[in-house]
Amino acid sequence: QVQLAQSGAEVKKPGASVKVSCKASGYRFTTYGFSWVRQAPGQGLEWMGWISAKNGNTKYVEKLQGRVTMTTDTSTTTVYMELRSLRSDDTAVYYCARHSKTGISATNYYFYGMNVWGQGTTVTVSS
Amino acid sequence: DIQMTQSPSSLSASVGDRVTITCQASEDINNYLNWYQQKPGKAPELLIYDASNLETGVPPRFSGSGSGTDFIFAISNLQPEDSATYYCQQFDNLPLTFGGGTKVEI
Numbered sequence: 001q002v003q004l005a006q007s008g009a010e011v012k013k014p015g016a017s018v019k020v021s022c023k024a025s026g027y028r029f030t031t032y033g034f035s036w037v038r039q040a041p042g043q044g045l046e047w048m049g050w051i052s053a054k055n056g057n058t059k060y061v062e063k064l065q066g067r068v069t070m071t072t073d074t075s076t077t078t079v080y081m082e083l084r085s086l087r088s089d090d091t092a093v094y095y096c097a098r099h100s101k102t103g104i105s106a107t108n109y110y111f112y113g114m115n116v117w118g119q120g121t122t123v124t125v126s127s
Numbered sequence: 128d129i130q131m132t133q134s135p136s137s138l139s140a141s142v143g144d145r146v147t148i149t150c151q152a153s154e155d156i157n158n159y160l161n162w163y164q165q166k167p168g169k170a171p172e173l174l175i176y177d178a179s180n181l182e183t184g185v186p187p188r189f190s191g192s193g194s195g196t197d198f199i200f201a202i203s204n205l206q207p208e209d210s211a212t213y214y215c216q217q218f219d220n221l222p223l224t225f226g227g228g229t230k231v232e233i
Binding site for chain 1: 159165171173176214218220223224225
């Protein structure tokens, strides 16, 4: 069956980097794009960015530009999210999610519903 | 960025009730809206896509409607397992943005 399996919990010091993995299985990997969504303790959902598994194109939320990098490895059907210069407010559960489809127009990208999710990875940033 | 305003932030209802949640976008998003359910300690789950379409496997007591800036999510015949937080999410424009969530207690 279609699954996204994420790497385990991480504890990092402020200023460090973290790299979370998300291994996809059960379907043709390059067909769909992925988003990363995070959730701080007791808070709502925050979209971080998107990556195409077909060609590696990315779209990041402006507030994380320069600190986040999303990559894919088609040989292992794995998506990665690296976040650098960690701060205490980066403490959150990080989810990868697969979009049902992607639409691209001349002026916009349309990332349709996220219908498959990983189990989440807790990242704690503390000195 | 498009702001998504969800209301109420929480509600309490009884088994068998019908409940509704509203989501208002700060600008026209056509029907580019999804609804998710999240239970404590779990990943969100897509329930409704493109404003009104039921995701495969989701019980038909869940429904969505609306277009433009105003959207409604409804649960009819509320069940104990529907206790969760529900989020709307727009994808008309980047960045993708979520509503603040509605916690439904049974």
